[in-house]
Amino acid sequence: MMVGVEGSGKTTLLYQLFLGKEVSTIPTYGFNCQTITIPITNNTQGDKINSTIKFNLWDLGGSRTDQWQYYAQGTVGVVYVVDCSDESEIENARDCLWRLFEDTLNTLKDAVLLVYANKQDRLNALSVTEVKERLELEARGEGRRWHIQGCSATTGDGILEGMTWMATQVKG
Template identity: 40%
Template sequence: MGGFFSGLFQSLWGAKELRVLILGLDGAGKTTILYRLQIGEVVTTIPTIGFNVESVTYNNLKFQVWDLGGQTSIRPYWRCYYANTDAVIYVVDSADRDRMGISKNELISMLEEEELKKAILLVFANKQDLEGALTPAEVSRELGLSALKSRTWQIFKTSATQGAGLEEAMEWLTNALKTRQ
């Protein structure tokens, strides 16, 4: 009976917004991806101090997307935003080989948090348009993604500035979220 009323209310007032965090080290392309998804074009960005929050509708799902700054001094505050998160988009600068270890440590630390245990993980191996970028398979290996046995996750080859891979990644995410519900 509760499911009936829930479905009725959703059809009358629309489905709830799904909460998505966009996380990653500074300079990975998080804000560029957020605005590319929201308005469909590249905007000039500056380093995010704090956060940006925007609504993004994709494939009949409405997302409340939180883009959190990735500087070293800001990362400890990510956990303040974990509650009620449906999915995490983790953005990696595939050309930044020197910081792959740091990126892995931040990802693993975040995924161990109780509030994110059920969150779906979508990894963007971003900046694939740059020479010397690691392939998605190499990024996956560097991040240790194969060890994530009890979590729904996927990695996609992306270029935020060119828009490459974003459509396929969001298609996968919407399907994964619909399947989970």
């Protein structure tokens, strides 16, 4: 499942992954879902093994926080998108992230967490390190496998890197 406050860039990110290009979006009131194929390369004993993994990526509109519990069923990984160019919303983004795990305590117990520090193409964007601190990832993410990836959903920079991390986590 892909979550994040309204306008953080979830739908743009979904279609960047699915189509490999920027699309124009309108606010999502329900959800979008696409199947994404991620290539992975494992180096085992000097042999390169190339494979792929498929994710059904559910992009939930930022206003639909009431439906988290429903979509959390069967979720192996949470993709959390943050707009790094809007500093005034960063505390809200932090609260939204940790409320998600409180509201779905048992369902997302073993889910891994990928945070996309999005809109890095904007000049005023907070750095990945700063966002990591402001979200309190190190303190509150303890006991969970998590990763933060800087990206731009409009240019595509960093998007595949993030999902590749997710793929290797899920494949074990």
